[in-house]
Amino acid sequence: MLKSVFQARSMLLGSASVQLESNDPSVVARIDLLFDGLMDAEQFRPGEDLICSVDLIGSSPQETRSNDRLYELRINDELVDSAMGLAQIELRLTRLINEHKLESEPHRLHLHSAGLARGSEAVFLLGQSGSGKSTLTAALVERGWRYITDEQITIRQSDLTVIPYPRPLTLRRDVWPLFSHLPSVQVAMPMPHLNRVEIPPSEFAPVSRGGEFSPTMIVTPTYIADAPAGIEPLGDCASAVALLSSCCYDSDRTAESGFQTLVALAQRCPSWQLQYSNFDDASGQIARAFDLAPPDQRVSARHTVADAENHAGQGFTCHAPGVETWSFGDGSSVALNPATMMMASLSEAEARMWELLDQPWPVAELLAELTDESERARLRNWLEVLGQHGLLIEPHLP
Numbered sequence: 001m002l003k004s005v006f007q008a009r010s011m012l013l014g015s016a017s018v019q020l021e022s023n024d025p026s027v028v029a030r031i032d033l034l035f036d037g038l039m040d041a042e043q044f045r046p047g048e049d050l051i052c053s054v055d056l057i058g059s060s061p062q063e064t065r066s067n068d069r070l071y072e073l074r075i076n077d078e079l080v081d082s083a084m085g086l087a088q089i090e091l092r093l094t095r096l097i098n099e100h101k102l103e104s105e106p107h108r109l110h111l112h113s114a115g116l117a118r119g120s121e122a123v124f125l126l127g128q129s130g131s132g133k134s135t136l137t138a139a140l141v142e143r144g145w146r147y148i149t150d151e152q153i154t155i156r157q158s159d160l161t162v163i164p165y166p167r168p169l170t171l172r173r174d175v176w177p178l179f180s181h182l183p184s185v186q187v188a189m190p191m192p193h194l195n196r197v198e199i200p201p202s203e204f205a206p207v208s209r210g211g212e213f214s215p216t217m218i219v220t221p222t223y224i225a226d227a228p229a230g231i232e233p234l235g236d237c238a239s240a241v242a243l244l245s246s247c248c249y250d251s252d253r254t255a256e257s258g259f260q261t262l263v264a265l266a267q268r269c270p271s272w273q274l275q276y277s278n279f280d281d282a283s284g285q286i287a288r289a290f291d292l293a294p295p296d297q298r299v300s301a302r303h304t305v306a307d308a309e310n311h312a313g314q315g316f317t318c319h320a321p322g323v324e325t326w327s328f329g330d331g332s333s334v335a336l337n338p339a340t341m342m343m344a345s346l347s348e349a350e351a352r353m354w355e356l357l358d359q360p361w362p363v364a365e366l367l368a369e370l371t372d373e374s375e376r377a378r379l380r381n382w383l384e385v386l387g388q389h390g391l392l393i394e395p396h397l398p
Contacts, residue, residue, distance in 0.1 A: 008032045010041040010049075014154070014165075016104035017041035017049040018097060024056045027071070027086065033200045034090065037147070037166025037207045050100050051076050054089055087188055090198045094168055098152060101165065102249060108163070109155040109261050110249040115148030115162065115213075116140055122162045122213035123290060124153055124269070125221055126247050132223045135175045139279035140286070141204040148213065152249070155215070157261045160268065162213040168198035178279075217293055218243070218271040219286060229281030231289050234271035237299050238332035241266045242345035256324075256338040263326050263334065267299045300329035306358070312393040316360040317383060320393050327351060335391050342389040350382065357392065 006028040008020040018041075020031045031054070041049075053074040071089050072082040081092050102110055114125040114137040123145075125133045134150040141147045147166050154163040173195050176185045182204075188197040201207050218240060219231075234240060244262040245251065251258060272289050276282035303326050306319035319325070320337060327333045331348035333355075346354050353366075363383065370376045387394035 011035055011038040012041045014101040014105040020052045022054045027054050034168045037201050039209050087194050087197055091196055094198055109157055109254055109258050111153040112247045113153040114150045115153045116145040117148055117213050120213055121216040124218045126243055127220055134169055136221050138169050138204055140283050143283045147201050160215055162215055164211055166201050168200055170196055170198055172196050215265055215269050217290055218269045219274050221274045224275055225277055227275055227277050229276045229285050231272050231274045231285040234273050236330045236332035237266045237328040238334050238345040240271040241334045259336055267301055302327045312360040316362055317392050318357050318360040320390055323391050337390040340390045344391055
């Protein structure tokens with residue numbers, strides 16, 4: 001096998017750099033295209049940064065058809081994968097680069113979210129894997145939105161600034177017919193073993209490097225075939241915190257400071273649920289909600305910390321020692337035990353009950369105030385769950 005002799009440019013990857021190289025010049029050109037949105041690294045630090053080698057196995061590039069070529073992937077000279085087609089190597093490479101970026105930025109917060117921008121204002125598309133974030137992101141970029149990322153929103157915690165990470169967009173085979181005009185999709189279509197493909201951002205729209213953005217709006221998209229497009233508020237601030245927390249890569253690493261950043265995002269950004277079946281309608285709905293977002297909106301929040309000496313006698317319960325509460329201006333609340341990082345999202349009614357429990361309270365009295373047995377059962381279950389999560393001094397329920 002020929003040794004890597006061609007190098008792509010050194011690229012800035014969070015707080016680190018990545019150098020990609022190959023013995024096949026067509027691979028170097030492809031890698032440069034895939035990661036064209038990343039900034040140039042000012043310097044490369046051998047031993048500290050990432051060296052990724054994608055080398056053709058066996059014959060020289062001139063002796064094999066491009067679709068028949070097999071490659072191996074090495075990271076810092078350690079073999080990761082071998083005898084794979086280039087499209088498969090690209091998928092593996094981007095995943096490893098994602099992981100390295102996370103590891104290189106312990107001081108920043110990262111959300112499993114796509115991101116788009118208009119001007120300097122960012123919109124988050126939040127959802128679990130398979131929810132269609134990348135597909136909708138790709139369609140919206142083609143319709144004039146600026147691409148920030150399809151995978152990993154990066155936030156500077158000191159001021160909530162969004163740092164772009166315009167990695168390749170990953171599209172699944174079932175949506176390829178919607179993007180059959182893209183060169184990367186056309187190459188991947190004849191490969192029956194391939195279920196996903198990496199698309200250079202420049203295939204959707206011209207690439208802009210760099211920049212910083214202000215978080216402005218949160219959207220959770222849901223595709224429903226033949227359904228009319230519609231967008232409505234997600235709910236209260238506590239629901240937004242719960243959503244952000246479920247999509248956060250760094251909950252364990254950033255601990256309490258990261259949670260405080262999620263709270264600040266929920267205070268700042270209106271949150272919406274989007275239902276759509278047509279990309280043009282989806283773009284229009286998001287644009288209308290974006291235009292309606294009041295500038296510098298911020299929902300108020302009161303932050304309290306339970307007394308470290310809190311205790312409750314037999315039959316009583318109250319906030320566990322050190323538990324923190326953010327009570328929002330919309331009536332909802334979130335509670336966090338910073339020792340265990342367990343949290344609870346509290347509706348307006350639950351928040352009123354939670355506030356009562358700031359001081360020790362007899363559980364029997366709480367239950368006696370309810371005449372409906374199903375309501376008593378719900379309250380009993382709610383108290384038990386909060387106790388199990390370490391948010392309440394675990395009550396001994398009658």
